[in-house]
Amino acid sequence: MKIKEVKELLNAEILNGIDQLEEEVYSACGSDLMSDVLAFVKHQGLLLTGLNNLQVVRTADMMDIRAIVFVRGKKPDEEIINLAKRKDMIVMTTEEPLYSACGKLYSAGLKK
Amino acid sequence: MTDEILSLNYQVNGSDLQSAGVASSDVKKVLRKLGVSPEIIRKVAISMYEAEINMVIHANGGTIDVSISPEQIKVVLADNGPGIANIDLAMKEGYSTAPQTIREMGFGAGMGLPNIKKYADIMNITSELGKGTTVEIIVNIPQ
Numbered sequence: 001m002k003i004k005e006v007k008e009l010l011n012a013e014i015l016n017g018i019d020q021l022e023e024e025v026y027s028a029c030g031s032d033l034m035s036d037v038l039a040f041v042k043h044q045g046l047l048l049t050g051l052n053n054l055q056v057v058r059t060a061d062m063m064d065i066r067a068i069v070f071v072r073g074k075k076p077d078e079e080i081i082n083l084a085k086r087k088d089m090i091v092m093t094t095e096e097p098l099y100s101a102c103g104k105l106y107s108a109g110l111k112k
Numbered sequence: 113m114t115d116e117i118l119s120l121n122y123q124v125n126g127s128d129l130q131s132a133g134v135a136s137s138d139v140k141k142v143l144r145k146l147g148v149s150p151e152i153i154r155k156v157a158i159s160m161y162e163a164e165i166n167m168v169i170h171a172n173g174g175t176i177d178v179s180i181s182p183e184q185i186k187v188v189l190a191d192n193g194p195g196i197a198n199i200d201l202a203m204k205e206g207y208s209t210a211p212q213t214i215r216e217m218g219f220g221a222g223m224g225l226p227n228i229k230k231y232a233d234i235m236n237i238t239s240e241l242g243k244g245t246t247v248e249i250i251v252n253i254p255q
Contacts, residue, residue, distance in 0.1 A: 032218060033218055033219075033221055034217075034218035034219055035218065035219050035220065035221035035222075035223040035224065035227075036221060036223065038158055038161070038162060038223065038227055039221075039223040039226070039227045039230075049218075051217075051218045053130065053217055053218070054130045054131075055129065055130070055132070055133065055165075055217060055218060055219070056218070058132075058133035058136075058137060058161070059133075059161075059218075061133075061137055061140070061157075062133070062136060062137075062140065062154075062157045062158050062161045063154075063158070064150070064154065
């Protein structure tokens with residue numbers, strides 16, 4: 001699924017990586033617990049989370065995750081976005097809660 | 113064995129969880145520049161990051177020494193923290209002594225040490241109460 005489709009399905013605002021809308025992600029995971037992301041996630045391109053701190057970007061970096069969607073209207077601060085920029089990571093925010101955001105992407109064909 | 117070894121050393125600041133992971137991120141970057149395969153980088157990055165986070169959560173920081181040879185990557189994380197009373201218990205998935213503030217930051221689920229073991233080819237942990245803990249992570253590079 002292209003990043004621009006993720007953006008449209010979730011009515012999301014892109015906070016970093018507006019020039020990367022054509023990028024493809026092939027899998028996704030949703031979690032507020034970075035411990036679990038580190039322990040259980042395999043090759044995922046997209047992380048959906050309601051957690052809003054620097055460690056989300058660091059965890060995503062370690063896991064080679066390409067894009068982060070902050071759910072429930074969470075807006076990462078400048079420091080978080082700047083770190084994502086340095087890591088060349090796409091960041092967006094949506095008003096959708098985690099459950100429905102994951103459901104919409106899954107229904108549209110972005111499986112695990 | 114070859115004598116081509118690259119050494120990297122880091123001081124980890126224990127006062128701020130926000131900054132934890134800087135060393136792991138740097139090592140990942142270096143390994144990528146060296147042309148190490150993504151699968152090996154991933155094993156090193158995840159296991160080292162978990163250990164670095166642990167060091168900040170439990171031990172007020174410490175030092176990390178990384179040595180990279182063509183055969184293996186070795187990461188030694190040493191702290192002067194309180195030590196681990198029962199290593200077998202600490203290795204159990206789900207066992208955690210992390211405070212609520214750490215859980216609110218998305219960590220402290222009791223997955224750190226088991227996860228290090230999962231990703232490292234060799235993991236050695238030594239700890240003495242009141243003195244500190246040393247975690248050694250070795251990831252082999254298939255020849």
